[in-house]
Amino acid sequence: MSVATPGELAATIAACRICRDAPLRAPLPHAPRPVLHLSATARLCISGQAPGTRVHASGLPFDDPSGDRLRAWMGIGRDIFYDTDKLAIVPMGFCFPGQDDRGADLPPRPECRAAWHDRVFAAMPQLELILAIGQYAHAYQLGPERGRSLTATVRDWRRIFGQERRPRLLPLPHPSWRNTAWLKRNPWFEAEILPVLRRQVALLTQ
Numbered sequence: 001m002s003v004a005t006p007g008e009l010a011a012t013i014a015a016c017r018i019c020r021d022a023p024l025r026a027p028l029p030h031a032p033r034p035v036l037h038l039s040a041t042a043r044l045c046i047s048g049q050a051p052g053t054r055v056h057a058s059g060l061p062f063d064d065p066s067g068d069r070l071r072a073w074m075g076i077g078r079d080i081f082y083d084t085d086k087l088a089i090v091p092m093g094f095c096f097p098g099q100d101d102r103g104a105d106l107p108p109r110p111e112c113r114a115a116w117h118d119r120v121f122a123a124m125p126q127l128e129l130i131l132a133i134g135q136y137a138h139a140y141q142l143g144p145e146r147g148r149s150l151t152a153t154v155r156d157w158r159r160i161f162g163q164e165r166r167p168r169l170l171p172l173p174h175p176s177w178r179n180t181a182w183l184k185r186n187p188w189f190e191a192e193i194l195p196v197l198r199r200q201v202a203l204l205t206q
Contacts, residue, residue, distance in 0.1 A: 006038035006088075006123050009116075013094060018111040028109065034094035035061050038120065042088040043128040044204040045167070046070075047137040049174060050093030050108040061089040069175035070133070075198035076205065086205040088127065090120055092136040104178075108136050127167040129200055134174035141169055151186065157193055170197065 004012070013036065019028040035051045046062075054064040060082070062070055071081050080086055093108025094116070100106055117140060121127070132141040135150045142160065147153040153160075153171045161170050173179050173189065183189060 003122050006040045009120060009123050010038045013116060018115055019095060019109045024110050028095060029098045032095045033059060035059055036091060036094050037061060037084045037089040039084045039088040041085050043126060045088040045090060045127050045130045046133060047130050047141055048091040048133045049136055050091050051096045052105055056096035065177055066175045073194055073197060074201045076201060080205050088124060092140060113140060129168050129204055132169055132171045138171055
């Protein structure tokens with residue numbers, strides 16, 4: 001069986017309505033709008049969480065304050081970030097999952113991982129590094145290798161990043177402004193990881 005190209009998969013996923021028509025839990029509370037960037041040439045991929053309200057409205061990944069912080073972490077501007085020749089973006093949930101009673105975003109829809117993610121990453125064998133952002137990406141990309149908490153996983157970045165595999169993995173926290181307190185409690189993240197992250201991003205997006 002042949003592997004679909006990134007372009008073919010992106011077109012198919014754009015028409016996906018699984019979480020509305022055949023959901024694994026309560027149906028998506030609004031019209032699906034899958035948001036992702038696949039690439040046949042990018043060597044770097046962001047494996048994130050799921051679109052928020054602003055991204056759902058614009059259709060552009062990380063088009064929000066979380067994206068601003070992530071681009072600052074990476075040391076790049078929007079021109080490189082949204083250049084699909086250089087950077088792929090694959091959230092664990094392709095559509096905005098809705099919000100809970102407190103106004104927080106719900107977890108990524110499980111339908112995406114079950115239906116698409118193995119196929120998506122098989123279609124991009126050229127990837128050299130995946131930035132696994134947040135606990136849901138850690139769970140998919142690392143499986144039993146991840147730590148017992150997000151902090152434990154990110155602290156273990158040297159071992160994870162140093163493993164001989166392709167693509168390599170670098171675990172990161174989510175850049176949400178809700179995690180500002182976490183960043184203040186864990187200053188080693190910016191001191192230790194960001195220089196490595198920026199060097200890798202510069203190398204792989206040349």
